[in-house]
Amino acid sequence: MYVVTSDEMRKLDHYTINTIGIPSLVLMENAGREVANEIIIWTKKQNKPHHKKWLILVGKGNNGGDGLVAARHLIEAGFDIDILYAQSPNLFKGDMITQHHITKKLKLSSNVYQNKKIDWDGYEGIIDALLGTGTRGAPRDPYASLINKVNESNLPVFSIDIPSGLDADTGVLYQPCIKAEKTITLAFLKCGLIQSPGAETAGDVIVKPIGIPITTAKQFSIQTFSLQPSVLEKKLNVNVNLPRESNTHKGTYGHVLVVAGTLQMSGAGLLCSKTALRAGCGLVTWTLPRMVANQMLGKLPEVMLVPVEDKNNGEWNVHSAEDIIQLSENKQVLVIGPGLGRFEDDEMWLHKLWERIECPIVLDADALNILSDAEHFDKWSGKDTPVIITPHPGEMARLLKCTVKEVQENRIQIAREYAMKHKIVVVLKGAHTVIATANENVYINHTGNAGMATGGSGDVLAGMIGGLLAQNYTAEQAAVLGVYLHGLAGDRAAAKRYSQHSLIAGDIIDEI
Ligand SMILES: NC(=O)C1=CN([C@@H]2O[C@H](COP(=O)(O)OP(=O)(O)OC[C@H]3O[C@@H](n4cnc5c(N)ncnc54)[C@H](O)[C@@H]3O)[C@@H](O)[C@H]2O)[C@H](O)CC1
Numbered sequence: 001m002y003v004v005t006s007d008e009m010r011k012l013d014h015y016t017i018n019t020i021g022i023p024s025l026v027l028m029e030n031a032g033r034e035v036a037n038e039i040i041i042w043t044k045k046q047n048k049p050h051h052k053k054w055l056i057l058v059g060k061g062n063n064g065g066d067g068l069v070a071a072r073h074l075i076e077a078g079f080d081i082d083i084l085y086a087q088s089p090n091l092f093k094g095d096m097i098t099q100h101h102i103t104k105k106l107k108l109s110s111n112v113y114q115n116k117k118i119d120w121d122g123y124e125g126i127i128d129a130l131l132g133t134g135t136r137g138a139p140r141d142p143y144a145s146l147i148n149k150v151n152e153s154n155l156p157v158f159s160i161d162i163p164s165g166l167d168a169d170t171g172v173l174y175q176p177c178i179k180a181e182k183t184i185t186l187a188f189l190k191c192g193l194i195q196s197p198g199a200e201t202a203g204d205v206i207v208k209p210i211g212i213p214i215t216t217a218k219q220f221s222i223q224t225f226s227l228q229p230s231v232l233e234k235k236l237n238v239n240v241n242l243p244r245e246s247n248t249h250k251g252t253y254g255h256v257l258v259v260a261g262t263l264q265m266s267g268a269g270l271l272c273s274k275t276a277l278r279a280g281c282g283l284v285t286w287t288l289p290r291m292v293a294n295q296m297l298g299k300l301p302e303v304m305l306v307p308v309e310d311k312n313n314g315e316w317n318v319h320s321a322e323d324i325i326q327l328s329e330n331k332q333v334l335v336i337g338p339g340l341g342r343f344e345d346d347e348m349w350l351h352k353l354w355e356r357i358e359c360p361i362v363l364d365a366d367a368l369n370i371l372s373d374a375e376h377f378d379k380w381s382g383k384d385t386p387v388i389i390t391p392h393p394g395e396m397a398r399l400l401k402c403t404v405k406e407v408q409e410n411r412i413q414i415a416r417e418y419a420m421k422h423k424i425v426v427v428l429k430g431a432h433t434v435i436a437t438a439n440e441n442v443y444i445n446h447t448g449n450a451g452m453a454t455g456g457s458g459d460v461l462a463g464m465i466g467g468l469l470a471q472n473y474t475a476e477q478a479a480v481l482g483v484y485l486h487g488l489a490g491d492r493a494a495a496k497r498y499s500q501h502s503l504i505a506g507d508i509i510d511e512i
């Protein structure tokens with residue numbers, strides 16, 4: 001469940017080798033053997049007669065060393081292996097010299113690439129041992145031309161540690177980058193393997209132990225986690241089945257105040273309010289412009305409606321702040337933003353709510369856009385009650401006044417830094433949503449699907465998180481559990497439809 005950057009991996013390697021005393025060659029032997037075992041398992045599962053002839057592409061760093069070890073173990077298992085060095089063995093150093101020496105002693109067939117044409121006939125697959133966590137920038141020749149040839153071969157590629165050409169920390173693809181069938185990553189998951197597009201390029205990712213004790217991750221206080229149910233249960237101490245005590249009443253499960261909706265975007269408030277109830281809170285009050293409230297009467301009988309004065313235009317205005325502050329007094333959570341729209345002096349409105357509301361707040365959608373335009377948000381006083389923001393990449397870019405591309409190329413770091421700076425919880429939505437907390441913990445979610453990129457899905461998530469927060473979950477628990485369950489509901493909803501493309505936000509709520 002730990003996820004590491006290449007720099008963190010180097011520190012863990014170094015500590016294991018130089019302080020704990022497990023020799024690097026032992027780690028490399030374990031790595032290569034695990035890779036060989038995965039190839040053996042994979043070929044056994046292929047239901048076609050196979051020649052068991054594989055080509056292993058070997059770089060000059062330790063990733064290449066893993067490949068040479070795998071070659072030996074595959075030959076022992078009866079495979080026919082060709083080794084192709086990307087560069088001359090004269091350039092090898094350290095463990096690579098040892099591995100090359102062993103390869104020569106065993107008279108294993110090997111060649112140096114030298115930009116020659118490769119005859120792919122007869123090969124069943126390719127093992128990519130070119131570049132690993134030591135990659136710096138886009139692959140240079142001869143690696144680049146070799147990677148291009150591999151991608152044109154149409155053969156299944158098994159990458160060791162990471163696909164060569166992938167940025168191990170951000171998931172950004174350098175050009176060119178190996179497109180892998182499977183990636184066998186060593187010791188711990190790498191951040192780049194669970195962030196798009198790295199996650200897609202790596203194919204099926206499997207983590208294999210190589211002798212680095214998992215306790216070293218605690219030793220180096222690694223605080224990035226791949227969100228598996230075990231992390232929810234063991235680290236966050238939450239039960240994904242949301243159990244209930246018997247002798248309870250609706251007051252036990254908290255009261256959410258939803259501040260959302262305008263004439264044009266009334267549905268956002270509806271989706272958010274309904275989801276908060278589905279998430280299990282006891283009561284939901286939805287406060288909204290009077291004109292909209294009149295339209296919503298009876299639409300959602302389980303939700304209490306409290307209109308605020310609008311100027312007969314169905315929009316919010318700055319004077320409603322006092323009403324909201326009063327309404328918040330007996331609530332456990334406020335969810336502000338879905339379908340809120342923009343209005344005159346909305347920054348003053350939000351600042352007043354930020355200063356005066358004493359219960360936890362979830363800020364979504366236009367509440368975040370108001371924050372982005374707030375000239376002095378950095379100077380707003382820190383809140384001693386939890387705040388969770390749920391930006392999509394565009395809203396995060398506006399908050400940081402940077403581009404969406406810059407956000408997407410560094411999602412984990414960006415979310416972590418913003419959460420720590422403002423002492424809030426950041427839910428950076430998108431494929432593999434990132435949840436970052438003020439105490440540096442970061443969780444990467446894997447539930448959900450592309451069908452959830454549809455209007456209202458964010459309103460549902462905001463309601464989900466608000467509904468959980470009202471039930472005495474901490475902000476960290478509510479955000480992580482909310483994202484996880486929201487994605488799970490989306491997966492169930494998609495499975496019930498012809499395909500993901502027809503999914504709409506209401507389907508997600510029905511599966512919570
Ligand atoms: N996880 C573990 O405990 C272990 C992992 N191992 C493997 O070792 C690699 C990391 O090895 P390292 O030598 O640091 O780097 P690489 O093998 O990735 O090789 C980089 C190599 O290539 C050169 N280089 C760097 N960037 C480029 C580029 N853009 N273009 C061309 N060439 C480049 C650089 O000079 C290096 O020489 C890790 O991934 C695992 O596979 C250990 O085997 C066991 C312990």
Ligand SMILES: [K+]
Nearest residue numbers: 131160162164
């Ligand atoms: K590799």
